[in-house]
Amino acid sequence: MTNFRKFARAGMPAMLLLGIHCWAQANADPKMVPDPKIAAALREISAQRIQANIDKLVSFGTRLTLSAQDSTSIAAGHGIGAAREWIKSKFEEYSRACGGCLDVKTDSFVEQPMDRIPKPTEITNVYALLKGSDPENAKRIVLVTGHYDSRNSDIFDVNGDAPGANDDGSGTAVSLECARVLSKMKFPGTIVFLTVAGEEQGLNGSKHFAKFAKDEGWDLEAVLNNDIVGGDKSPEQDHSVVRVFSEGVPVAASEQDLRRIRGLGGESDSGSRELARYITDVGESYDTGVKPMLIFRLDRYLRGGDHYSFNQQGFSAVRLTEFREDFHHQHQNVRMENGIQYGDLPKFVDFDYVAHVARLNAATLASLAAAPAPPENVHLLTKDLENDSTLTWDASPGGLASGYEVVWRATTSPQWEHSENVGNVTRATMKMSKDNVIFAVRAVDGAGHRSLPVVPTPQR
Ligand SMILES: [Zn+2]
Numbered sequence: 001m002t003n004f005r006k007f008a009r010a011g012m013p014a015m016l017l018l019g020i021h022c023w024a025q026a027n028a029d030p031k032m033v034p035d036p037k038i039a040a041a042l043r044e045i046s047a048q049r050i051q052a053n054i055d056k057l058v059s060f061g062t063r064l065t066l067s068a069q070d071s072t073s074i075a076a077g078h079g080i081g082a083a084r085e086w087i088k089s090k091f092e093e094y095s096r097a098c099g100g101c102l103d104v105k106t107d108s109f110v111e112q113p114m115d116r117i118p119k120p121t122e123i124t125n126v127y128a129l130l131k132g133s134d135p136e137n138a139k140r141i142v143l144v145t146g147h148y149d150s151r152n153s154d155i156f157d158v159n160g161d162a163p164g165a166n167d168d169g170s171g172t173a174v175s176l177e178c179a180r181v182l183s184k185m186k187f188p189g190t191i192v193f194l195t196v197a198g199e200e201q202g203l204n205g206s207k208h209f210a211k212f213a214k215d216e217g218w219d220l221e222a223v224l225n226n227d228i229v230g231g232d233k234s235p236e237q238d239h240s241v242v243r244v245f246s247e248g249v250p251v252a253a254s255e256q257d258l259r260r261i262r263g264l265g266g267e268s269d270s271g272s273r274e275l276a277r278y279i280t281d282v283g284e285s286y287d288t289g290v291k292p293m294l295i296f297r298l299d300r301y302l303r304g305g306d307h308y309s310f311n312q313q314g315f316s317a318v319r320l321t322e323f324r325e326d327f328h329h330q331h332q333n334v335r336m337e338n339g340i341q342y343g344d345l346p347k348f349v350d351f352d353y354v355a356h357v358a359r360l361n362a363a364t365l366a367s368l369a370a371a372p373a374p375p376e377n378v379h380l381l382t383k384d385l386e387n388d389s390t391l392t393w394d395a396s397p398g399g400l401a402s403g404y405e406v407v408w409r410a411t412t413s414p415q416w417e418h419s420e421n422v423g424n425v426t427r428a429t430m431k432m433s434k435d436n437v438i439f440a441v442r443a444v445d446g447a448g449h450r451s452l453p454v455v456p457t458p459q460r
Helices: 002-009 014-027 036-044 047-058 071-076 080-097 165-182 204-215 255-264 271-285 307-312 351-370
Strands: 102-111 121-130 140-147 190-196 219-226 241-245 291-295 317-322 335-337 340-342 376-381 389-394 403-410 418-423 427-430 437-444 457-459
Touching (some): 036 165, 036 351, 047 080, 047 165, 071 080, 080 102, 080 121, 102 204, 121 204, 140 165, 140 351, 165 219, 165 351, 190 204, 190 351, 219 351, 241 351, 307 317, 376 437, 418 427
Parallel strands (some): 140 190, 376 457
Antiparallel strands (some): 102 121, 121 190, 241 317, 335 340, 389 427, 403 418, 403 437
16 A cells, blocks of 8 residues: 555556556565475375374373373273373384384473372373484474363362363374374474373473473474364354464563563564464465464463463464364363253364364474574664665574575564565665564575564664
8 A cells, every 4th residue: 555655646657556566466475385295294194093093082081180190090091191101102103104213202290289289290291303304403493282181170080081082182183193294204403292281280291391491492493282173063163264372472571672572563573473474374375274363362361271381481382272162062071961062072073173283283393394494683773764674684594594585564464464585695675664564584495495584673
């Protein structure tokens, strides 16, 4: 619109006004170039396997974090210990199929009594690492997670059934299926497939893991938390979309960060939000069967999730959740009441939908793990009052980048609107005022893989 007005004022004839439309098209943020290998991997994702995995998780009766994990119960296939051992065995099975390409690990700790934990309780996260094939880029990590613990109406009921097919058998199945399919491929960056426990007791597992990642100095670029992605078959469900929640102002922002965010209108440019936008880009470029619906909010009302544990440690993390939740099917004892079936049962899960969400996850993980590292120290020069905007950055480390794109959008726009390939440089001057738009810079490689975009900080 701005350009239309500018040209219209200058008295451009109608023919050229038509040309302006083309100009806008040429500069609109182009779709990601789909990678044929990633597209082929997405087709391997199987709703039948996802169903079998969710049915197996439900078969453990309950996966309450406080439930049994002694060897007898594990042998009997009952309780969270049995679930944990089974998940581990699945990751090991996938690893055998790729010649030991996955490093299968557990992260165990004893949580001391607190609100929803009456006595010291061992909590175990189970994960598999697909180490990056390039030594420099293998330090960069993307992660997918779901929580394998479940609950019913009573958060302390260690024996009663808590099937947790949707919450969060679905998210656990997404981590597993992504591991199975992506482990057949090689990426320069590392992918972690995580399943955590303790979510329902107070995000205990994810808190421990996020802190571990921080303490280990992980360069964790993205966390995808899938929680309730079963596509509950209620009549008002929209099976064509999945909600992607992201924090605005980062919980981990320093006072200095907050001053800058307030001053420059950076409330919608957290790392988590750039990740959410990236997922939209992936959703438009690959045929996953489901479209991301961005929700610019940390989480739903009254609810929380494991992505927040990662946000607290300063990592970019988003939550994926079905469009419409049926609260009769969450955190409920399995029962019939007034003709209504309560309980989180597999019969309410749409396994094709879970497979679609798994494809969106796998495409995002693969795109990021294949992409160059984001550029570093991205700055917008603000020394002088001027109407051009000069951006500078340090080259993407790791040697994968073949060039850079400057992206921008109106300050009121939710998504990146324009993109310009500025070549293999570390400085670019854009013929527009930084006062009117939000800029970012991303790295690209020869095959079109894109890094996450980095919003510049001002430099005087
Ligand atoms: Zn959940």
